[in-house]
Amino acid sequence: MNFKxxxxxxxxxxxxxxxIFEGSVGSVSFDPEIVWALHKTSAGIVYAxxxxxxxxxxxxxxxxxxxxxxxxxxxxxxxxxxxxxxQEDDHFSEYCYFAQVESKESWLARNKETSRKVxxxxxxxxxxxxxxxxxPNIEVLVRESYQDETN
Numbered sequence: 001m002n003f004k005x006x007x008x009x010x011x012x013x014x015x016x017x018x019x020i021f022e023g024s025v026g027s028v029s030f031d032p033e034i035v036w037a038l039h040k041t042s043a044g045i046v047y048a049x050x051x052x053x054x055x056x057x058x059x060x061x062x063x064x065x066x067x068x069x070x071x072x073x074x075x076x077x078x079x080x081x082x083x084x085x086x087q088e089d090d091h092f093s094e095y096c097y098f099a100q101v102e103s104k105e106s107w108l109a110r111n112k113e114t115s116r117k118v119x120x121x122x123x124x125x126x127x128x129x130x131x132x133x134x135x136p137n138i139e140v141l142v143r144e145s146y147q148d149e150t151n
Contacts (some may be wrong), residue, residue: 001087007144008051010038011137019048020140020144023140027063028052039075048081048096050137052145055087058095072099082122085141090141091127092134098123116136 006023008030014062017144018038021026021028038046051064064082072080082094102117128134134142 001142001146001148003087003145004057005050005145006054006148008049008142009137009141010035010046011048011092013023013047015101015122015135015137017137017140021051022144022145023051025054027061030067035071039078044078048083048084052141053072053086057086058084058088058125058142059135060084060095060097064097065120068097068099068120072101072118076101085138085145087146088127091129093125093127094136094138095125096123097121 002024005025006028008021008023010018010030013017019034021030023029031050031140035046049067058059060082064084068080068082074080075149080099082097082099084097086093100119102119102123104116107116128138130142133139
């Protein structure tokens, strides 16, 4: 499959699509007004910011890290996650990164020597075989981001 563009979505904890965002070859923007509107309707409803990457790009870009840290602060005490969907050889992979804001107690124990920290960790990853199908929230990202070579 050939990569066309990055595409993003917001999902709830059950993997249901909340919103889809069209991107460009190098990035996708998550409209903060839409994100906030969803968060205000039900705090914590936005489980993850999901987006596609070009083939074999499994790591977060610097913009991805900034986005994840910013939303971690905005959603606190609710968690923030960012998933990356990319093609690797004959399969697709999804990597989920989690942003954890340092607890106030830990920060106070460090005598407030710096601002509170946000740590980004790889929470999980999974592989999908295209001939076996994708979960609906992944299907839309693959369909919008990659073009079948036969088309």
